[in-house]
Amino acid sequence: MTTSAYLREQRDLADGILRPGNTNCAGCGMSIGLQWLEQALENERPTLCIPACCGIVTAGSFPTSAYGVPTVATTFASSAAVATGVASVYAMNGEKDLTICWTGDGGTYDIGVATLSAAAERNEDLLYVCYDNEIYGNTGGQRSSATPRGVKTSTTPKGKAEPKKDMMAIMAAHRIPYAATLSVAHREDFLRKVRTARRTKGFRFLLMLSPCPTGWKSEPEDSVDLILTAVRCGLFPLYEVFEGRRYRINARPDGEPLESYISRQRRYRSELLDLDALRAGIEAQWAYLEAMERTFPAGEHE
Amino acid sequence: MARVLDTGNHFAGDVLALAGEANRGARGAICGAYPITPQTEIVEILRDFQFTKGRVVPVESEHSAMAVCIGGSLAGARSFTASSSNGLAYMVENIFAAAYYRLPIVLIGVNRTLGPPWNIWTDQGDTLMLRDAAWLQFYTESHQELVDTILVAFRVAEDRRVLLPALVAEDGFVVSHTQMVVDLPEQEQVDRYLPPCNVPHRLRGKGVTVGGMTFPHETEKHRWEIQQAMERVPEVLAEALDEFEKVFGRRPHGALSAEHTEDAEVILVACNTMARTLRRAVQRRRAEGQKVGMIKAKLFRPFPRKEFLRAIGPAKRVGVLDRNHSPGSGGIFWNEIAATLQGRSDVLLQDYLVGLGGGDVTPELIDEIFDDLAARNQAADPVWKEVPA
Ligand SMILES: Cc1ncc(C[n+]2csc(CCOP(=O)(O)OP(=O)(O)O)c2C)c(N)n1
Ligand code: SF4
Numbered sequence: 001m002t003t004s005a006y007l008r009e010q011r012d013l014a015d016g017i018l019r020p021g022n023t024n025c026a027g028c029g030m031s032i033g034l035q036w037l038e039q040a041l042e043n044e045r046p047t048l049c050i051p052a053c054c055g056i057v058t059a060g061s062f063p064t065s066a067y068g069v070p071t072v073a074t075t076f077a078s079s080a081a082v083a084t085g086v087a088s089v090y091a092m093n094g095e096k097d098l099t100i101c102w103t104g105d106g107g108t109y110d111i112g113v114a115t116l117s118a119a120a121e122r123n124e125d126l127l128y129v130c131y132d133n134e135i136y137g138n139t140g141g142q143r144s145s146a147t148p149r150g151v152k153t154s155t156t157p158k159g160k161a162e163p164k165k166d167m168m169a170i171m172a173a174h175r176i177p178y179a180a181t182l183s184v185a186h187r188e189d190f191l192r193k194v195r196t197a198r199r200t201k202g203f204r205f206l207l208m209l210s211p212c213p214t215g216w217k218s219e220p221e222d223s224v225d226l227i228l229t230a231v232r233c234g235l236f237p238l239y240e241v242f243e244g245r246r247y248r249i250n251a252r253p254d255g256e257p258l259e260s261y262i263s264r265q266r267r268y269r270s271e272l273l274d275l276d277a278l279r280a281g282i283e284a285q286w287a288y289l290e291a292m293e294r295t296f297p298a299g300e301h302e
Numbered sequence: 303m304a305r306v307l308d309t310g311n312h313f314a315g316d317v318l319a320l321a322g323e324a325n326r327g328a329r330g331a332i333c334g335a336y337p338i339t340p341q342t343e344i345v346e347i348l349r350d351f352q353f354t355k356g357r358v359v360p361v362e363s364e365h366s367a368m369a370v371c372i373g374g375s376l377a378g379a380r381s382f383t384a385s386s387s388n389g390l391a392y393m394v395e396n397i398f399a400a401a402y403y404r405l406p407i408v409l410i411g412v413n414r415t416l417g418p419p420w421n422i423w424t425d426q427g428d429t430l431m432l433r434d435a436a437w438l439q440f441y442t443e444s445h446q447e448l449v450d451t452i453l454v455a456f457r458v459a460e461d462r463r464v465l466l467p468a469l470v471a472e473d474g475f476v477v478s479h480t481q482m483v484v485d486l487p488e489q490e491q492v493d494r495y496l497p498p499c500n501v502p503h504r505l506r507g508k509g510v511t512v513g514g515m516t517f518p519h520e521t522e523k524h525r526w527e528i529q530q531a532m533e534r535v536p537e538v539l540a541e542a543l544d545e546f547e548k549v550f551g552r553r554p555h556g557a558l559s560a561e562h563t564e565d566a567e568v569i570l571v572a573c574n575t576m577a578r579t580l581r582r583a584v585q586r587r588r589a590e591g592q593k594v595g596m597i598k599a600k601l602f603r604p605f606p607r608k609e610f611l612r613a614i615g616p617a618k619r620v621g622v623l624d625r626n627h628s629p630g631s632g633g634i635f636w637n638e639i640a641a642t643l644q645g646r647s648d649v650l651l652q653d654y655l656v657g658l659g660g661g662d663v664t665p666e667l668i669d670e671i672f673d674d675l676a677a678r679n680q681a682a683d684p685v686w687k688e689v690p691a
Contacts, residue, residue: 002498056514056515070512074513084369085377086374086505088374089329
């Protein structure tokens with residue numbers, strides 16, 4: 001090996017998950033999420049399996065890579081299956097490398113849902129992270145089944161009529177060892193959950209509400225505060241589910257009005273926006289979560 | 303080597319297992335498995351096999367079956383799977399991806415008609431749908447050829463000069479579900495024949511993105527490199543056959559097999575089990591003193607143009623038996639051969655669409671075609687044999 005090749009390799013191996021100089025929009029939730037993921041995993045060098053989505057554009061174009069760790073750009077529906085192959089071969093060779101699926105909501109809630117469900121059912125030893133920006137960002141902002149009711153996208157010009165799919169409930173129903181929601185406004189909670197996921201064996205699912213100024217028609221500098229508001233008004237509950245059966249709520253609504261979340265995103269300015277229906281949905285979700293936590297609480301040391 | 307009586311599918315499963323097991327000293331074996339008639343026994347056998355270092359993942363779809371192979375191959379394992387018909391169609395996106403990642407995955411295609419309407423009998427339309435997928439394609443005529451070709455396919459695909467995936471086709475039911483006696487290799491022989499699988503660009507801890515974005519020029523280069531790799535296949539295949547002969551004591555057919563073509567006036571071309579029926583017809587006519595010959599087409603991708611042109615010899619009439627159909631055009635082998643024969647206006651090339659949807663291609667039908675071809679002065683549009691009135 002030449003000296004410069006050697007130095008390049010050493011530099012490559014010293015890099016973290018996200019290198020500087022990626023193509024994320026200003027205020028993109030992925031930028032925070034990927035850095036916090038890196039911080040939580042400390043010196044680990046996971047392998048990323050990323051389907052078609054903004055997250056693979058982040059890498060930049062060949063031969064550069066904004067990801068400082070081994071990364072596979074998979075087909076849109078395939079990240080959990082490609083990761084199954086990668087993780088299986090690492091494991092059979094005694095390698096401890098963590099394999100992570102880093103996917104958008106399209107690759108998780110829509111086209112990849114069968115692949116995800118199957119990998120969860122097989123309890124593959126994977127960490128699956130969905131950065132949910134509630135839209136198809138890569139293709140210019142179309143609806144997904146993660147898009148909330150009333151949101152305007154390029155394929156729901158009057159606003160979306162249907163409520164958002166409850167992916168956490170779907171994953172909990174798979175009885176996977178660990179599922180949790182992540183907020184880019186709650187750093188300690190975020191890091192702790194990633195570390196819990198890291199310690200857990202089997203299939204782990206993390207759902208991060210990912211601010212997307214481009215798709216949400218919001219200001220980049222509002223991104224973190226929007227997520228804080230989403231948690232405070234109850235729209236995005238922070239909670240964990242162990243074995244799909246035991247619940248722990250991490251933060252409760254504090255009376256912050258829903259309007260302070262909605263009013264700063266022009267995607268909610270639609271004909272079909274129905275604040276009462278949204279509020280009723282939030283209340284029903286909280287009634288459900290509280291009942292679950294009361295009846296099936298997580299253990300003290302979980 | 304043991305003489306064993308079994309079905310084509312059982313042999314295919316056994317040989318994939320032997321090949322996977324042979325990589326136990328390297329990074330092991332990986333397979334994503336999903337059933338479809340007439341391929342099913344292959345994945346059942348693989349699921350039952352106790353690999354020293356390997357895993358067969360029971361996935362939820364063919365799309366994921368190939369995705370698991372892709373992930374496993376990128377992590378450095380020997381990788382393989384099998385499917386048929388609509389299963390291959392469902393897998394298509396990842397079939398292309400596997401080749402574009404330059405992964406030496408081996409896929410058994412048990413030929414079956416595409417549907418709906420549902421029809422489980424053999425027809426090469428399913429594997430030929432993958433014509434442009436940058437995979438090597440081998441068509442096999444018998445149980446023994448299937449066994450041997452699977453091993454050859456691994457060796458060629460994994461060769462550094464090629465690094466492309468390879469598909470090995472067998473006829474559904476005619477081979478997959480009938481029993482024949484074959485020489486089944488021993489593990490020790492396969493260990494000797496297949497070097498440890500080495501995927502040079504496998505994931506190794508470095509910060510690279512495999513399969514990320516490229517711009518037109520890099521894409522052009524990428525496709526050109528694939529073409530270069532395809533062009534190196536004949537040389538690598540010849541070496542793989544030499545080595546095969548050393549280890550197993552027999553030599554499978556190469557890219558094609560030209561039989562009685564040295565002085566033939568009329569030649570028919572066929573692949574898979576049709577070639578065996580055709581061989582009987584040729585032998586009978588030869589015994590009667592007729593100057594007929596045949597070309598058994600085995601390697602379809604890369605298409606062996608040079609060998610083909612050499613193989614037809616002095617013949618001025620060439621007929622193609624196509625058990626497949628490209629609507630609006632004709633048989634897919636015919637298309638390929640027409641392109642190969644450009645500049646040879648002295649050769650009359652005629653296509654015959656036969657046995658579509660798995661109909662029997664009988665000796666009588668082949669006789670009729672020989673007579674038809676011998677009497678022709680001019681080529682016509684592809685001839686549909688046996689379409690019910
Ligand atoms: C099979 C297939 N269908 C469609 C596309 C086009 N496509 C690429 S990314 C994408 C949307 C991704 O949305 P999401 O998963 O939410 O991630 P985001 O772009 O928002 O980060 C679509 C539709 C594709 N690449 N592959
Ligand atoms: S479109 Fe949205 S998700 Fe995509 S990079 Fe921009 S902010 Fe991030």
